[in-house]
Amino acid sequence: MTLTSQERALVARARAFADQDLVPAAEACERDRAPDLAALRAAAGLGLTSIQIPGAQGGLGMSFAAKSEIAEALARACFGFSMAILNTHNTAWRLAKLTDNPLAQRLFPPMMAGETTGCAALTEPGAGSDFASIATRAERIPGGWRLNGAKAWITNAQHASVAICFAQTGTQGDGAGIGAFIVEADRPGFSRTPDSGTFAIHANGIGGFSLTDYEAPEEALIMEPGAAFRQIMSEINGARIYVAAMCLGMVDAALDSATAYGKSRNSFGKPLGQHQGWRWRLAGAEAELAAARALVRKAEAEHSAGEDTQLIAAQAKYVGIGLANKHIPELLHAHGASGLKADSLFSRHIAGMQAASFADGSTEIMLERIGRLARP
Numbered sequence: 001m002t003l004t005s006q007e008r009a010l011v012a013r014a015r016a017f018a019d020q021d022l023v024p025a026a027e028a029c030e031r032d033r034a035p036d037l038a039a040l041r042a043a044a045g046l047g048l049t050s051i052q053i054p055g056a057q058g059g060l061g062m063s064f065a066a067k068s069e070i071a072e073a074l075a076r077a078c079f080g081f082s083m084a085i086l087n088t089h090n091t092a093w094r095l096a097k098l099t100d101n102p103l104a105q106r107l108f109p110p111m112m113a114g115e116t117t118g119c120a121a122l123t124e125p126g127a128g129s130d131f132a133s134i135a136t137r138a139e140r141i142p143g144g145w146r147l148n149g150a151k152a153w154i155t156n157a158q159h160a161s162v163a164i165c166f167a168q169t170g171t172q173g174d175g176a177g178i179g180a181f182i183v184e185a186d187r188p189g190f191s192r193t194p195d196s197g198t199f200a201i202h203a204n205g206i207g208g209f210s211l212t213d214y215e216a217p218e219e220a221l222i223m224e225p226g227a228a229f230r231q232i233m234s235e236i237n238g239a240r241i242y243v244a245a246m247c248l249g250m251v252d253a254a255l256d257s258a259t260a261y262g263k264s265r266n267s268f269g270k271p272l273g274q275h276q277g278w279r280w281r282l283a284g285a286e287a288e289l290a291a292a293r294a295l296v297r298k299a300e301a302e303h304s305a306g307e308d309t310q311l312i313a314a315q316a317k318y319v320g321i322g323l324a325n326k327h328i329p330e331l332l333h334a335h336g337a338s339g340l341k342a343d344s345l346f347s348r349h350i351a352g353m354q355a356a357s358f359a360d361g362s363t364e365i366m367l368e369r370i371g372r373l374a375r376p
């Protein structure tokens with residue numbers, strides 16, 4: 001799919017931001033073991049929390065394909081940050097679409113402006129891949145709902161002021177009983193749990209929260225039981241495609257770094273890049289990056305056109321993860337020991353490629369999906 005000139009310009013701005021501003025910000029996140037709220041606000045200032053929000057609501061009205069290419073550009077510097085800004089974007093976009101819901105209409109503008117952040121909370125301490133088995137409960141009370149439970153491994157949960165929180169209204173294990181609720185962090189009954197204690201990807205702000213007799217108004221129910229499970233499983237295809245695009249970004253940046261290193265580092269009297277055996281490692285990555293990119297661009301185009309992308313999204317994520325997991329360690333190896341330096345991009349991308357293989361569905365879940373759909 002061909003992006004418009006405005007979309008291409010925004011992708012270019014995101015890439016310049018990633019290469020110039022985000023690299024040092026992401027290094028600081030790892031040193032400080034904390035997300036960088038100022039960098040998230042700066043990204044929002046560039047328009048990265050408004051991408052798909054319609055122009056009539058103050059957004060940019062751009063395509064899914066543009067968002068995915070922006071995700072790729074940002075992941076060149078930091079997978080965790082790319083996920084974080086997209087999760088705020090997606091929360092704001094989801095709320096903006098609910099034009100007849102006053103609560104949603106009140107919450108999305110500050111999020112789009114970068115003043116607040118948002119998250120989508122499916123995963124729990126006891127339920128990841130098996131989403132239908134979530135234990136967070138929502139019970140009807142006069143005028144609304146009472147929620148109890150806990151969420152874990154949620155991007156932005158360390159600071160998000162709004163969560164789209166999935167909870168069971170019926171019997172645990174029954175996907176049809178799951179609904180989605182707007183949860184506000186400043187209401188009684190909400191408390192954050194400490195960050196997940198990951199060894200890297202701190203820019204992601206990954207963490208959890210618990211809900212104890214949290215009371216939500218009627219209008220907080222934004223995806224009805226019966227529809228929510230199907231809706232989120234269908235929307236997650238977009239996330240799988242842009243996570244695949246993020247894998248392209250990480251490999252692309254690793255190739256840039258290796259190419260530069262091959263020109264500056266000598267061994268046996270000539271630059272590394274002039275040793276055929278050394279160069280082949282980069283050439284293999286280049287060829288497989290091109291193949292993966294073709295698949296991801298096709299998936300983005302189909303998703304932007306509103307087609308059913310269940311199969312191609314799973315294929316793209318599987319291929320993107322495979323590309324990153326094969327070539328990022330290989331490209332680190334091409335740097336020799338200096339690839340292990342604390343400020344090397346590999347300190348983020350090794351963790352990023354691993355995190356990518358869980359976020360929005362693990363590799364095994366992609367294989368399950370492909371196995372069921374490819375040749376029914």
Ligand SMILES: Cc1cc2nc3c(=O)[nH]c(=O)nc-3n(C[C@H](O)[C@H](O)[C@H](O)COP(=O)(O)OP(=O)(O)OC[C@H]3O[C@@H](n4cnc5c(N)ncnc54)[C@H](O)[C@@H]3O)c2cc1C
Pocket residue numbers: 083087119120121122123127128129130152153154155156201204206355356358359360361362363364365
């Ligand atoms: C960086 C990052 C950001 C995230 N952000 C969010 C977020 O914003 N919101 C959110 O809700 N969640 C988020 N998650 C959580 C993510 O969705 C889960 O990690 C993912 O669904 C897998 O769940 P799990 O980690 O509990 O693994 P489990 O489901 O416990 O699985 C453990 C292992 O077993 C494998 N496995 C599970 N079932 C099967 C099976 N049937 N067949 C074969 N193998 C199987 C898995 O592939 C995995 O390797 C994030 C995770 C990461 C790493």
